[in-house]
Amino acid sequence: MSGLSRAAQQAVHDFQSCQQWEQRARLLLQWGAQLDELPEALRTPDNLVHGCETRVWLLLDQQADPLCFQVASEARLLRGLLALLLLRITGLNAKQMVEVDVAEWFALLGLSRQLSPSRSNGLTAVLLKMQALLAQN
Amino acid sequence: MFLPSPWRQFFPGILALAEQQQTWLDSAATAQKPQVMIDTLSQYYQQGVANVHRAQHQPGERATRAFEAARSSIADWLQADANDTVIFTKGSTEGINLLSQALAHHFQAGDEILISAYEHHANLLPWQQLARARDLTLKVLPMDKHGHLDIDYAIRQLSTRSKVVAISALSNVIGHRQSLQPLLAAARKAGAWTVIDGAQAAVHQRPNVQQLDCDFFVCSAHKLYGPDGVGVLFARQHAVTALRHWQFGGEMVRRCDYQQAEFLPAPLGFEPGTPSTANIVAFAATLDWLQSLDSQAIAEHEARLHAAVLTGLQERGMQIIGSPNCALISFNAPQIHHSDLALLLGEQGVAVRAGHHCAMPLLQSLGLAGALRVSLAMYNNGDDIQHFFSALDQALEILQ
Structure with missing residues (x-):
């Protein structure tokens, strides 16, 4: 995939080096732990992502340049997936963000299964809300 | 192990x-299917299909006979009385929606519907929405610390305003089975209709609707090793006549002109449109097989x-x-x-x-x-x- 940042390329390398699901899970947890904490004050009903059973908050920082999403989740593995998503889009402008092939990105990481349309996983709902926020921007 | x-x-x-x-x-969500169910479905389609209760041709008669035989055999499985009615639905959810709408005209503002605190949304939302629309009171019967319904407390909540008591026989979260008979008997005495949501319970113990003595009982085939999209609403003889027709269409009318119509009684009056015949026949075959075990x-x-x-x-x-x-x-x-x-x-x-x-x-x-x-x-x-x-x-x- 072209246009990957150095950090994103490193993540692809790390995930592709995982031989077993346990290693992938542990790596995902590490990524989740690196995600910046969203202050309690921003964990408001307005910022909740609807459509996932796990509570996820998502905000678009309108002031930041380049654009910057902030996310939080109660579940640690989902937090890892969100961190990897942010890694992929950080530094891009709105038009570029919308054009990112998220399915391809998670496939590269060997995490395709986590993009299921099922409600139980919040990632798909997060993507929809991201698109909506970008469209409003 | x-x-x-x-x-x-x-x-x-x-x-x-x-x-x-x-x-x-995850069988409480949906159960896997036995070979007999799959074979029955396949045979039903392979022998040539026809619609039920409509045509005079032989394939139509054969389909109707199979369909009504399935109804009798499912009534047997429920241990229903000959006078009771079995209405086919899409599932437990539709059965409860049917009840909440088909009984609605009996209720006045301030009347009460009682459910338990552990109901699945299917046995909560139809009543909740009915209560909101008609200004009824939805009373939620509490559980004790074990997650069991407090039957004595529930009985004390009954009054002449109680019109419906709708309870799940087995919570899909807590997995606790308890005897509901004392509550059902007290509800009947208070003049309320009793509804049992058997969606979770029926697969673990064959229902005995005579013994349970409820007015209505619903369950879903797919949780009972049967096909998707089929359910049963059982109604006692004295309760079925309280139901007002709720969905309208083909094969549920006795007489019809442009301005008005007269409808068939239950069950056919509550089964408008083409039923899920193959699935219903396969469901009955599944239950027959279950009974042989x-x-x-x-x-x-x-x-x-x-x-x-x-x-x-x-x-x-x-x-x-x-x-x-x-x-x-x-x-x-x-x-x-x-x-x-x-x-x-x-x-x-x-x-x-x-x-x-x-x-x-x-x-x-x-x-x-x-x-x-x-x-x-x-x-x-x-x-x-x-x-x-x-x-x-x-x-x-x-x-x-």
């Missing part, structure tokens, strides 16, 4: 899932599996919701989000349910964002339980 299931071999789906390294512990042996097998899961969870310090005694167990691991655990169990090919289980008010009242649920069926065996626990141990090791 040596707990073989002699019935497992009859379920090609559970064997196929095993080949895909999947352990199915040793139900006592199945119940004992399921109880042994249930005890093994409960013990294993307790040994690992898991937080179990309520005191389950049947078919399913919901739990959380201390300090671990249920979706993290579910994801890692899924990675290891263990299919359990995680989330709010369509019982958001119940989970909220327990202060939980969600829970994992293990649910069992006759085809599960000791290997399934062992696989579940080794996967759970691995997941806990990673997450702790």
Whole structure:
């Protein structure tokens, strides 16, 4: 995939080096732990992502340049997936963000299964809300 | 763990899932199907199809005979009286929606509908919406600390304003079966209609609607090893006449002109449109097959599996919701989000349910964002339980 940042390329390398699901899970947890904490004050009903059973908050920082999403989740593995998503889009402008092939990105990481349309996983709902926020921007 | 299931071999789906390294512990969501169900469906379609209750041709007669024979055989399975009615629906959810709308004209503002605190959304939302639309009071009967309905308290809540008591015979979250007869008897005395949601319970114990003595009983075929999209609404003779027609269309009318119509009585008056004939016939065949098995042996097998899961969870310090005694167990691991655990169990090919289980008010009242649920069926065996626990141990090791 072209246009990957150095950090994103490193993540692809790390995930592709995982031989077993346990290693992938542990790596995902590490990524989740690196995600910046969203202050309690921003964990408001307005910022909740609807459509996932796990509570996820998502905000678009309108002031930041380049654009910057902030996310939080109660579940640690989902937090890892969100961190990897942010890694992929950080530094891009709105038009570029919308054009990112998220399915391809998670496939590269060997995490395709986590993009299921099922409600139980919040990632798909997060993507929809991201698109909506970008469209409003 | 040596707990073989002699019935497992009859379920090609559970064997196929095993080949895909999947352990199915989500039968409370939907059950795998026995070969007899699949064969009946296939035979029904292969012999040539026709619509029921419409045509005079021979294929139509054959379809109608098979359809009505299925109705009788399902009524037998429910241990219904000859005068009782079996209405085919899409499932338990539709059955309860039907009741909430078809009984609505009897209610006045201030009348009461009573449900339990552990109802599935299917036995909450139709009543809640009816109550909101007609200014009725929805009373929620509380549970004790074991997650069991407080029957004595519930009986004390009944009054002449009580019009419906609608209770699940087995909570899809707590997995606790208890005797509802005293409550149903008291509700009847108070003049309320009694509705039993048998969606979860029916597969674990053959219903006896005579003994239960409820006015209405609903269940879904797909949780009973039967096909999708079919359910049953049982109605007692004295209750069925209280229902007002609720959906309109083909084959439910006696007479019709442009401005008005007269409708058929139940069951046909409540089954507008073409029914799911093949599925209904296959459902009846599934129930006939179930009745040919040793139900006592199945119940004992399921109880042994249930005890093994409960013990294993307790040994690992898991937080179990309520005191389950049947078919399913919901739990959380201390300090671990249920979706993290579910994801890692899924990675290891263990299919359990995680989330709010369509019982958001119940989970909220327990202060939980969600829970994992293990649910069992006759085809599960000791290997399934062992696989579940080794996967759970691995997941806990990673997450702790």
